[in-house]
Structures are given as structure tokens and as C-alpha cells.
Amino acid sequence: MKVVVLIKMTTVIRGNPNRAENLEAILDPGNVALDVNSYDLAALEEAQRLKESIDYVHITAVTVGPESAVKALQIAHGMGADELIWVDAQYEGGREMELAGLLAEVVSKQGFDLVLCGLKSDDVGTGLVGIGVAEILGIPAVTRSVKIEILPDGGPLQIHRHVGKGNREVVHCPLPAVITVERSRRMPRYPGVARYLAARKKIIRYAVEQQPGTQVSLRHVETKKAQPRPKKIFTPDDNLSAADRMKMIMTGGMARKKKKKAQSVVSGSEQLYNFLVKNGFLKNKA
Amino acid sequence: MEQNKLWVVAENVDEGLREASFEVLTEVARLASRRGDQIMVLFCSAPDADVNKIGVELASYGADALLPLEVVPNSSRCVGGAIADLAKECRPDAIFIAETIWGHDVAAWVAAKLRTTLLSNCVELGLGPDQELTVTRHVYSDTVAVKYASLGEQTMVITIQPGLFNVKKAFPGKTINLLERHAAQAQNPDPVQVLGFIKADPRTVDIVDAERLVVGGKGMGTAENYKLIHEVAEILGAAVGGTRVARDNGWVTLDRQIGQTGKTVAPELLISCGVSGAIQHTMGLKETKCLVAINTDKHAPIHKLADLSIVDDAPRVLKEFIAKIKTG
Numbered sequence: 155m156k157v158v159v160l161i162k163m164t165t166v167i168r169g170n171p172n173r174a175e176n177l178e179a180i181l182d183p184g185n186v187a188l189d190v191n192s193y194d195l196a197a198l199e200e201a202q203r204l205k206e207s208i209d210y211v212h213i214t215a216v217t218v219g220p221e222s223a224v225k226a227l228q229i230a231h232g233m234g235a236d237e238l239i240w241v242d243a244q245y246e247g248g249r250e251m252e253l254a255g256l257l258a259e260v261v262s263k264q265g266f267d268l269v270l271c272g273l274k275s276d277d278v279g280t281g282l283v284g285i286g287v288a289e290i291l292g293i294p295a296v297t298r299s300v301k302i303e304i305l306p307d308g309g310p311l312q313i314h315r316h317v318g319k320g321n322r323e324v325v326h327c328p329l330p331a332v333i334t335v336e337r338s339r340r341m342p343r344y345p346g347v348a349r350y351l352a353a354r355k356k357i358i359r360y361a362v363e364q365q366p367g368t369q370v371s372l373r374h375v376e377t378k379k380a381q382p383r384p385k386k387i388f389t390p391d392d393n394l395s396a397a398d399r400m401k402m403i404m405t406g407g408m409a410r411k412k413k414k415k416a417q418s419v420v421s422g423s424e425q426l427y428n429f430l431v432k433n434g435f436l437k438n439k440a
Numbered sequence: 441m442e443q444n445k446l447w448v449v450a451e452n453v454d455e456g457l458r459e460a461s462f463e464v465l466t467e468v469a470r471l472a473s474r475r476g477d478q479i480m481v482l483f484c485s486a487p488d489a490d491v492n493k494i495g496v497e498l499a500s501y502g503a504d505a506l507l508p509l510e511v512v513p514n515s516s517r518c519v520g521g522a523i524a525d526l527a528k529e530c531r532p533d534a535i536f537i538a539e540t541i542w543g544h545d546v547a548a549w550v551a552a553k554l555r556t557t558l559l560s561n562c563v564e565l566g567l568g569p570d571q572e573l574t575v576t577r578h579v580y581s582d583t584v585a586v587k588y589a590s591l592g593e594q595t596m597v598i599t600i601q602p603g604l605f606n607v608k609k610a611f612p613g614k615t616i617n618l619l620e621r622h623a624a625q626a627q628n629p630d631p632v633q634v635l636g637f638i639k640a641d642p643r644t645v646d647i648v649d650a651e652r653l654v655v656g657g658k659g660m661g662t663a664e665n666y667k668l669i670h671e672v673a674e675i676l677g678a679a680v681g682g683t684r685v686a687r688d689n690g691w692v693t694l695d696r697q698i699g700q701t702g703k704t705v706a707p708e709l710l711i712s713c714g715v716s717g718a719i720q721h722t723m724g725l726k727e728t729k730c731l732v733a734i735n736t737d738k739h740a741p742i743h744k745l746a747d748l749s750i751v752d753d754a755p756r757v758l759k760e761f762i763a764k765i766k767t768g
């Protein structure tokens with residue numbers, strides 16, 4: 155089975171950005187570092203697990219970016235990828251679908267059964283590229299995977315996807331397909347040093363004639379330091395006293411509620427039990 | 441449909457439409473009233489849904505038209521495809537969706553099919569000097585804000601972070617134009633098959649996602665007593681959380697600490713044992729629906745927030761509670 159993993163380097167802000175006075179200070183080269191996108195590491199880990207679960211899995215890691223992107227491939231190789239492809243091109247934000255088109259071309263040329271990629275990127279990610287590749291190739295896609303299993307006898311893939319609140323949905327997906335991977339409890343393995351160092355010799359570089367590209371219908375207005383946006387303001391009940399309203403705002407909306415008067419005759423555990431039963435949290439055993 | 445320049449895609453939940461969809465609608469309606477735009481709400485309705493009732497409600501938030509969609513199969517890919525097809529025909533200025541798990545997938549499919557970018561997780565909407573739409577996204581882990589303005593040639597696909605905007609019925613008594621149900625049958629059915637659903641295991645679920653929590657504080661006294669918290673959690677199918685003091689004592693790990701330096705939780709039920717209710721802790725409780733407090737001190741601030749306050753020794757209450765359950 156040929157698995158292609160799409161990875162990229164992301165910009166990580168170091169230090170405490172809240173202390174920085176302005177945007178320049180935040181994005182100062184001394185304060186930022188490049189790191190492999192954490193979701194992509196999860197995708198690489200998932201590819202390795204597939205490799206361990208069945209006999210023949212060939213993993214190709216593909217990255218698009220400037221020279222610095224090569225590090226992502228080194229890490230991929232350190233984690234166990236077999237083939238490394240570096241597409242020397244750069245796509246600024248807003249052109250995700252062109253990037254998806256390029257990736258679709260690369261993976262088709264490479265040949266694949268499964269494309270894995272991160273759900274989104276840590277830095278400016280919109281979470282569009284994976285679905286974009288599937289759309290352009292006209293193949294199925296499953297998002298937010300936390301576990302991929304291969305069913306015996308060439309059946310479809312069985313995928314657990316995260317659907318919020320820690321719950322999962324189990325789906326079957328035939329190959330070829332694109333799967334975007336969510337970060338999960340499965341820690342990505344540490345890249346082996348020898349393979350990390352040996353990676354540079356293996357990298358295949360494609361240079362791409364950068365097309366001027368269709369213009370996205372967006373104008374960049376400004377980039378500035380983000381002000382944390384307050385969450386919804388709770389509007390307290392009018393008939394509360396001023397002190398209670400203050401309290402409610404400070405605690406973010408937990409009103410002073412009417413509570414049961416402590417009934418001294420009933421023990422604490424009885425009170426707890428009765429309350430839980432009455433509110434449907436517990437089935438009455440009696 | 442052509443005169444509706446702004447589209448809002450609403451998300452269904454069991455009890456109707458998702459709160460986040462109303463947040464998006466309220467915010468979009470605020471812009472639309474300044475620009476004189478019409479808003480159309482699209483939603484995937486079950487055949488038996490009472491669209492009139494939903495329409496009346498949506499109108500009071502500012503919707504001008506409602507288009508019930510009936511997409512077969514009902515996957516995010518097919519829904520996205522149906523919306524993209526409509527958008528190609530009617531060319532709205534923007535399509536807004538709340539950034540939920542479903543919302544993100546649908547928005548990404550719409551953007552992919554329209555071959556445009558996706559402005560995901562936006563935190564601010566506005567109007568520029570020429571009344572053009574502007575949107576702000578936070579990038580680099582919320583440290584940098586980037587603002588874009590529409591040039592108006594393409595449909596923008598925008599998702600909005602939930603929980604930021606207030607919901608407001610700013611247009612009481614407004615009427616809505618209920619459009620005919622739009623049925624779309626995907627040409628090539630989505631080959632992804634949904635087989636089942638696995639509920640989260642309370643023992644391993646992230647406390648942020650937990651539906652029930654049992655939380656212990658310094659008042660539990662010892663690590664031995666803290667095991668009672670785990671036992672009660674097991675009985676109720678709840679996850680275990682703790683205060684800062686509980687974490688400092690090594691009773692819980694950092695990823696289970698609730699509060700300012702920990703996590704904000706949103707359970708249906710939270711049982712708080714031996715916790716004083718310091719503001720740095722209760723900040724993390726604000727989304728809690730039902731709170732039970734067990735604390736020996738009847739003046740402890742946690743009692744003020746509780747739906748049920750038990751002024752009693754927490755380890756003893758829990759022990760007796762466990763005994764009661766075990767003996768039946």
C-alpha cells in the first residue's frame with residue numbers, strides 16, 4: 155500500500171507574546187522558530203502505525219516550501235518515511251486551492267492508495283488543503299481521524315474520527331482516499347538520529363514554475379497584534395442585587411442560585427443521592 | 441434567492457438549531473442592517489421539521505429568507521456540494537458558518553468546490569470604508585490578528601468561532617420569506633459509510649469534554665481519601681478533576697486542573713468536594729450546568745454557586761454514598 159503524507163513547517167511564536175508591544179516584536183526572527191506542524195506529526199505517526207500493522211506499506215513524505223521545509227522531511231525520515239519529496243515553491247495564504255492542485259499533481263505522479271495529512275496547521279492553517287486535494291482528485295475524504303485500521307482481505311479502511319466531546323464516529327472508507335489526522339493521545343515517535351541525518355541525501359527535489367495564479371478576491375487590510383477577544387458577556391438577571399450581579403459577571407454567569415435549605419435530618423450522602431436521582435443523574439435502586 | 445447577498449448556514453442539533461448558528465446570524469444581521477443586505481439562512485431540514493416555526497424564530501434574529509435543504513446523502517461533502525452549486529448560481533457575497541466540527545467540514549467542502557479560500561475561525565466581522573465586508577482571523581496561536589476585506593468578485597466562505605458573539609433577537613416581529621425546499625441528490629454518492637458512534641470513556645476523556653465531573657480540593661485531606669473521588673466518578677460515569685491544591689499535592693495531574701491556570705469545563709453535572717471556591721478556580725466552572733458542593737464550611741464561596749450545598753465532611757459523605765450504591 156502506498157501512503158503519501160503531506161507535511162509542512164509552521165512558524166511557532168516563542169516567549170510570551172502578551173508582553174510584546176507590537177507585531178514586529180512578536181514576529182521578530184529571534185522570537186519565532188520553525189517546527190513541523192503538530193498535526194502533520196500525528197499523520198506521520200499514523201502512517202508508521204499502518205506500516206507496523208500490515209506487511210507492505212511504503213511511505214512517501216511530501217512537503218512544499220522554501221529550503222527551510224527540508225527539515226520536515228528529515229524528521230519524517232527519522233520517523234520512518236521511505237521516500238522524501240521536496241517541492242520547491244511557496245504559496246502565501248489565500249491560495250490553498252492552488253496548493254491543493256499542485257499537491258494533487260505530485261501525489262498522482264507518485265502513485266498512492268492513501269493520502270494522509272494534518273487536520274490543519276498550527277500557524278495560519280485554514281484546514282482546507284486536505285479536503286481540497288480530495289476534491290481535485292475526486293476521491294473520498296475523512297476528516298479528524300484518530301485511528302486508522304486496515305480491514306482484512308482488501309476491505310475498506312476503518313477509521314475512528316473525533317466528533318467532539320471526546321466522542322468518536324466509526325466510518326468505512328474505500329481506497330484511494332484522503333484522510334486528515336487529528337492530534338490524539340498517540341504521541342508521535344521521536345525521530346531516529348541516524349535516519350534524520352541520512353535524510354538529506356534521499357530528498358528528491360521538484361522545482362515548480364510558479365504560476366502567477368488566479369487572484370483571490372481578498373485584500374489584505376492589516377496585520378496587528380491580536381487582542382484577546384472577550385468571550386460572550388453574560389447579561390445578569392435584572393432582579394438580582396448589585397453585589398450578586400457583580401459576582402455573576404465575575405464568575406462568568408453562574409448566578410447565585412436558589413439552593414436547597416440544608417435539611418439537618420437527612421445525612422449528606424442521602425441528600426446527594428436524592429438530588430442525583432431527582433435530577434436524573436442516577437437511577438433509583440430502591 | 442439572487443437578492444440575498446449574505447448566506448448563513450445553520451446547523452441542526454437534536455433540539456433545533458445550534459446556539460452558535462444564532463450567534464453567527466445575530467452578528468451577520470448587524471452588518472446586513474448597516475449595508476441594507478438580505479440574509480438567507482440555509483439549513484438541512486428533516487422532512488418532518490416544522491420549517492414555519494423555525495422561520496419565525498430565525499426572522500426575529502434578522503433572517504430575511506429561509507431555504508430548507510434536503511440533501512441525500514446527508515454527509516458534509518454532499519451538503520457542501522449542494523451549497524456550492526447554489527452559490528455558483530446565485531453568487532452571494534459571503535457564506536457564513538459557525539466553526540464547529542460539522543461547520544468546518546461543510547465550509548471546507550464549499551470552499552474547495554468553489555476553488556476559493558476558506559477564512560476559518562474568524563473572530564470579527566465588520567465593514568470597510570466602502571461598505572465592503574471585512575473579516576479578522578487570529579493566527580499563530582491567537583497572537584496575531586489579520587484582517588481581510590472582500591473585493592466582491594468571489595463568494596467568501598467564512599467560519600466564525602463560537603462563543604464570542606451574543607445572541608440577540610434584534611428584529612422582533614420581522615417576517616421571513618420561506619422558500620421552497622431545495623432537494624439535491626448527489627450524483628456520485630459519498631462512498632464514506634458511517635457505521636457507528638462510540639461514546640467517550642469518562643476515565644480517559646479530556647475534562648474539557650467531560651459531561652460529568654467529580655472534583656476534589658484540599659478538603660479531601662489525603663491521597664487515600666482522593667480515591668473516593670475516583671470511585672464516585674466511576675459510579676456516575678464521570679471524569680475526575682481537581683483544584684490547584686489537589687494538583688500541587690499530586691492527587692491529580694495538571695491536565696485535570698480546573699481554573700485560571702487550568703482548564704475551563706462545561707459539564708452537565710459537577711460534584712465539588714472539599715473545594716473552597718476561590719475565584720481562580722470558579723472561573724473554570726462557568727459553563728457548568730448543575731453544581732453540587734460538599735464543604736464543611738457553610739460560608740465557603742462554592743456554596744453560593746451550588747444548586748445543592750451539603751455542609752458536611754466530604755470524605756464521609758462520599759464513603760456513605762458509595763456504600764449506599766454498593767448495598768443498593
Ligand SMILES: Cc1cc2nc3c(=O)[nH]c(=O)nc-3n(C[C@H](O)[C@H](O)[C@H](O)COP(=O)(O)OP(=O)(O)OC[C@H]3O[C@@H](n4cnc5c(N)ncnc54)[C@H](O)[C@@H]3O)c2cc1C
Pocket residue numbers: 656657658659660682683684685686697698699700701702703713714715716717718719720721734735736737740752753754755
Ligand atoms: C494566579 C493564580 C492562579 C490560580 N489558578 C488556579 C487554578 O487554575 N485552579 C485552581 O483550582 N486554583 C487556582 N489558584 C489557587 C486558588 O486561589 C485556590 O488557592 C485554590 O483553588 C484552592 O483550592 P482548594 O479549594 O482545593 O483549597 P482551599 O481553598 O484550601 O479549600 C479547602 C476547602 O475544603 C474545605 N474542607 C476542609 N475539610 C473538609 C472536609 N473534611 N470536608 C469538606 N470540606 C472540607 C474547607 O472548608 C475549604 O473551604 C490560583 C491562584 C493564583 C494566585
